[in-house]
Amino acid sequence: MRNIFLFILLFLLQGPLQGQQLRKPVGGFAQDTAKLGQLLQYSLVHQHPATQEVILPDSNYNFTPFEFVAKTYFPTTTKAGISTDSAVYTLRTFETIPVQQLALPVYILQGADTIQVFATADAVQVQQLVSKVQEPLSIKDNTKLAVVEQRFNWPMMLVYIVAGLVFASLIWFVFGQAIIRKYKLYRLRKxxxxxxxxxxxxxxxxxxxxxxxxxxxxxxxxxxxxxxxxxxxxxxxxxxxxxxxxxxxxxxxxxxxxxxxxxxxxxxxxxxxxxxxxxxxxxxxxxxxxxxxxxxxxxxxxx
Known part of the structure; x- marks a missing residue:
């Protein structure tokens, strides 16, 4: 992330735009190599006249061959009539292509039209952790039984409890008075x-x-x-x-x-x-x- 902030700072220190011509945004990865699934930081910076309305890509953009993870916005800054918009995208890839490129655009609104201006493509090299695949693949047997923790069957326990309560209630409804009399007679005799x-x-x-x-x-x-x-x-x-x-x-x-x-x-x-x-x-x-x-x-x- 520190490299990205330095990248944006160096871009902001460049000279102001000449006239009202369209200028390409500057985009690039913070690192040259990556592993599959590793998070990558891609920064996009665009300078334009303060009178222009510019939109940067959001999460709905197709980042192929990369996948979108998150986006960090930076507030627009304006100096001497020149505005600077910037954002940092967190991406990752699961493609096995050795070299993968990405060029993000900015959208410039001009009346009813929208103009896309792409940054120069930047690339990262995907590290190949498996250099050679043995054919046919060897299969390792493991026939040892795994110890599985026994789980208590709470639903069945609930069924037993309900059934027991229903049975006890039925017994009490039919024989309750007789049971009470027997108990009283037992206590009386004792x-x-x-x-x-x-x-x-x-x-x-x-x-x-x-x-x-x-x-x-x-x-x-x-x-x-x-x-x-x-x-x-x-x-x-x-x-x-x-x-x-x-x-x-x-x-x-x-x-x-x-x-x-x-x-x-x-x-x-x-x-x-x-x-x-x-x-x-x-x-x-x-x-x-x-x-x-x-x-x-x-x-x-x-x-």
Whole structure:
């Protein structure tokens, strides 16, 4: 590119035009040799009277045997009535002709006519990288398998996901309510077995030791279990409120009052028959409420 700017500068330093005669533009390559596909710089400079209208070739011009790549314009300069237009064209060639020439014109507009004035042709020599071709051409065999990276089949994955969602939706539409009921019954039974196991442990310790703490833990466990089973804050109720919640149930009333008397009144110093019966009544009542909730879930039509 530096050579092109020097070329244009030397041209601008030439003497002004004499009269109004037409003058040929000056064009030339920035280098004498080139390789196939290599970018070449071709500069075109034209001096003319300031009253003349001149057009330089654009990208639509046929640059054969070269191909157009880009064009750089330079602003028109005028001095002493003489204007200078210039441009640099970036070209390339893929032809194998040893010597390739190019002569670009400028278009001078005169009224309704257009005059083409060509620059003197300039040539570049194409370097031949292959000096001799062996006949027949030798073919190199390569039968080694190439490792190809496995690609994940995202479209098929999307099809599987959609099919799975449709199938799951169909199963849920047909069996959804039954699945919910089965799960609720499973959770209900699991919670009851857990309650029964811990309650029996507290009861056994009470029978063996007669400790009121074991009775208190058994009653507290009973209230917490019914709180979860009934979905009501029974563990925060007083004995009177619990009895009222269960519609003055005689079993609940008798059992809780007996336990309260043993826990808070220190009446029972040992595991007597009455307190053991009270704890057994509470266990049977909890089992009865469990069975009631189980039947409600089984007979429910909706979740």
């Amino acid at each position: 919670d009851h077995l857990y309650f029964a196991s811990r309650y029996n442990s507290h009861l056994d310790r009470f029978v063996k030791s007669g400790s009121s703490q074991s009775m208190e833990k058994a009653v507290s466990l009973w209230k917490n279990y019914l709180t979860k089973l009934e979905r009501s804050a029974i563990n925060s109720f007083t004995t009177k409120e619990i009895v009222e919640y269960y519609n003055d149930d005689e079993i609940v009333n008798t059992a809780l009052r007996t336990c309260d008397k043993a826990i808070y009144g220190n009446v029972a110093a040992e595991a007597d028959t009455e307190t053991k019966q009270a704890l057994g009544m509470l266990r049977r009542f909890a089992k009865g409420r469990y069975k009631t909730q189980r039947e409600l879930i089984r007979n429910a039509k909706t979740a």
